Amino acid sequence: MPLQICRTSAPKPHIPDAELGFGHVFTDHMLLMDYTPETGWHQARIEPYGPFSLEPATIVLHYGQSIFDGLKAFRTPSDDVVLFRPQRHLKRLNTSAARLCIPPLDETLTLGALQELVRLDTDWVPRTPSCSLYIRPTLIATDPTLGVHPSRTYRFFVIMSPVGAYYPEGFKPVKILVEDRYVRAVSGGLGAAKTPANYAASLLAAEEARAQGFTQVLWLDGIAHRYIEEVGSMNIFFVIDDELVTPPLDGSILDGVTRDSVITLAHSWGIRVAERRIGIDDILAAHGAGKLTEVFGTGTAAVISPVCELFYKGHAIIINDRKVGPWTQRIYDALTAIQWGISPDPFGWIVSVKQS
Ligand SMILES: Cc1ncc(COP(=O)(O)O)c(C=O)c1O
Numbered sequence: 641m642p643l644q645i646c647r648t649s650a651p652k653p654h655i656p657d658a659e660l661g662f663g664h665v666f667t668d669h670m671l672l673m674d675y676t677p678e679t680g681w682h683q684a685r686i687e688p689y690g691p692f693s694l695e696p697a698t699i700v701l702h703y704g705q706s707i708f709d710g711l712k713a714f715r716t717p718s719d720d721v722v723l724f725r726p727q728r729h730l731k732r733l734n735t736s737a738a739r740l741c742i743p744p745l746d747e748t749l750t751l752g753a754l755q756e757l758v759r760l761d762t763d764w765v766p767r768t769p770s771c772s773l774y775i776r777p778t779l780i781a782t783d784p785t786l787g788v789h790p791s792r793t794y795r796f797f798v799i800m801s802p803v804g805a806y807y808p809e810g811f812k813p814v815k816i817l818v819e820d821r822y823v824r825a826v827s828g829g830l831g832a833a834k835t836p837a838n839y840a841a842s843l844l845a846a847e848e849a850r851a852q853g854f855t856q857v858l859w860l861d862g863i864a865h866r867y868i869e870e871v872g873s874m875n876i877f878f879v880i881d882d883e884l885v886t887p888p889l890d891g892s893i894l895d896g897v898t899r900d901s902v903i904t905l906a907h908s909w910g911i912r913v914a915e916r917r918i919g920i921d922d923i924l925a926a927h928g929a930g931k932l933t934e935v936f937g938t939g940t941a942a943v944i945s946p947v948c949e950l951f952y953k954g955h956a957i958i959i960n961d962r963k964v965g966p967w968t969q970r971i972y973d974a975l976t977a978i979q980w981g982i983s984p985d986p987f988g989w990i991v992s993v994k995q996s
Pocket of ligand 1: 710870872873894895899938939
């Protein structure tokens, strides 16, 4: 499929890296592609970033038939621009698509178009180390109808946002409220897909936690309200008795790319890793026995987010004296060094946007 490119005639001024937050500023261009059952995915094009119109009856606005993903591009010290594990992100986009009855994208073709988009807006990839370009591929149902059924037509678009350093003053361990009332997802539901409904489901709990002084919530399973699932919109890891423990991918948890990268790194260092169900009571017991030494979340935005406190039913579980633990620091340093092109990439995770 040919990729049509229409360059902007009015490039936007850039914001200094020090003033970048997360997701407020967008680059000059976006990638678009449309789907009809008759032609499949067609009309791949890059256009100036800007609004597009939808009829008020459009399915996505009523029933949320939509999926997205989130990945990053980094500028290396040698001024190359690289994507972190884009194939795995596109594969996950297609896994989400299957759950939402959305036709799959051609992953190879989409990666090529994405590289072209990043090449075109390459000046938007921040030069300050630890800043990056966040890339948001999104796919929405576009039939204008109120019937509850999968859409016939779809639009895929990719927008990009330069984002600031997540930890400009170093790691900030966070306080987390263990959520025992609201649930994010249940097995058999949408939890394993990256779809807006999961984020809508999380908002009220997160707001109530924030009002009580917590950064995020720790989600428990939707049936027993006992087994640990995720932390905010990140996967979660515990260091218990010198073992790295994380909940298994049992259908209600997102298969995080950072989660997989952490597991791969840990294996390569000979660290024991267990993907197993773990109850909040197990965490309390491990803490009581002095065996719970570190807790951290993993995700594309922060990479690693150390947890210093879990608050459950009126009881504060303080982790590692509220300090960042050595495993957390080692994993963060190793992963970001690969992403930022500072150390070699033995796993083949980095994909340059340079034309081969
Ligand atoms: C619900 C949820 N869990 C986990 C993650 C972490 O996934 P990744 O490491 O691929 O960013 C994310 C972010 O994408 C998320 O939204």
